[in-house]
Amino acid sequence: MNDFLELLKYGKAIHVLAMLMIGFGFLMVFVKRYGYGAVTATYIAVSIAIPYYMFFKEMHIFGEPAELTMDQFILAEFCAVSVLIATGAFLGRLKMAQYIIMTLIFVPSYMLNEWIMLDNGMGLIPKGQLIDTGGSIVIHQFGAYFGLGVIVRMTTSEDFNKKIESDKISNQFSMLGSMVLWVFWPSFCSAPAEISKMPLAAVNTVLALCGATVSTYIASTMIRKKIAIEDMANATLAGAVAIGSSCAHTTPKASLIVGFVAGILSVIGFTIIQPRVQRALKGIDTCGVHNLHGMPGIFGGLVAIAVAQNVVPGLQIKGVFITLIIAWITGLATGTIVSLFGYRKQSYEDAVEFIVEEEHH
Secondary structure, three states: OHHHHHHHHHHHHHHHHHHHHHHHHHHHHHOHHHHHHHHHHHHHHHHHHHHHHHHHHHOOOOOOOOOOHHHHHHHHHHHHHHHHHHHHHHOOOOOHHHHHHHHHHHHHHHHHHHHHHHOOHHHOOOOOOOOOOOOHHHHHHHHHHHHHHHHHHOOOHHHHHOOOOOOHHHHHHHHHHHHHHHHHHHHHHHOOOOHHHHHHHHHHHHHHHHHHHHHHHHHHHHHHOOOOHHHHHHHHHHHHHHHOOOOOOOOHHHHHHHHHHHHHHHHHHHHHHHHHHHHHHOOOOOOOHHHHHHHHHHHHHHHHHHHOOOOOHHHHHHHHHHHHHHHHHHHHHHHHHHHOOOOOOOOOOHHHOOOOOOOOO
16 A cells, blocks of 8 residues: 555655646746746755755754655755745845855755644644645745745845846746646645545645636736736636645635635735835845735635645644744845845846846847
């Protein structure tokens, strides 16, 4: 049976790897002059986060390693996903070496929070009591607010005057990344579920994505009067972020509704809330991770109280709250450390660090 499970989980683990490299990598390519930087930062962050996480687990730091090799690998991938979510907040404003420093501090910070949420670390949340199968709280919310903590320290006054440019080609690549994420997300959410609940978790994830995709189109058209491709690339995925917590514990109908609401929430984030958050933090959120992972992550963690079975409402609220605090504090600290290594001469420009072919006009 264990051999069979390992094999089954191997398929899901490879799907998550596709999300990490192709999905997140290309979603972040929308910055016109920072395509090389976005994919290289993705490569490096993932390649550090996975072995680093496994190393800590083997040392029995932050809880016991998982029984199955694949479970351990999938948990390491989830940590890498959270790293990339955080990276989206300050994308284009760090030197390549600073992404490495950030990842080295991120992994233990993430593991500390994961240990508290899922393994009864410090005795705050009884093991197995937090409903967060697909990581709305532990993966998405943590990554987003860690990233927002970093940008408070890693945004210069010049960055506010510099437009983050995208063009048709960079946006089409970003859409490709979005679609890869969309396709493989059911594997992502169902991978940690009990084997009997995997099919339900997968179907619920697809339905939440469908709901968010339709509502993104409606909300984008209504608020902006025309469809914005950045809404289509990002807010469509908010359904999967939001259903993460309850995907194995709720009904298909509820999943569709949760996804629909999350899509609207995310578009409102991109159109109305983001400028206000950036002014308040005096920091720029390059990819709008607060709109795709932050708010839908919190929403997913809390909506589980209404839609999932066997939920302890107080624990869900506590989980969301503690994760917010740990992510914010560790993010601010990381931003402070990373800022000691200086700032990029020009933000969002590959040419600063890469050999770039001359463009012929």
